[in-house]
Amino acid sequence: DSNFVFKTKVKIGENDFVVLREPTTAEFQKAGFDENGSNNLVQLAKLFPLCVVESSFTKEDGTPASGKEIADLLEPSASTMTNVLMSWFGKIPFRTV
Secondary structure, three states: OOOOOOEEEEEEOOOEEEEEEOOOHHHHHHHOOOOOOOOHHHHHHHHHHHHEEEEOOEOOOOOEOOHHHHHHHHOOOHHHHHHHHHHHHHHOOOOOO
16 A cells, blocks of 8 residues: 555544545546536545555454445445545545546
């Protein structure tokens, strides 16, 4: 994960966090962002599981939760997931969408 130029830590509630890397160029292009921005949160949500590099979330056995598992945990709360996605994307310095 040290190959990625940009990583950001997003706090979730009082004690939890997730560290997300920047999407690769291929991931970014494949996501299908639209120019008017109407679909961008949906596309960011698709990239989220791929870009998790660290988090405070663990499985019951104490092993780290995967990006998909974290996304599945956060997804039921639209406000939490939106906040995480917007915080992540807002910190990427080269935004083009």
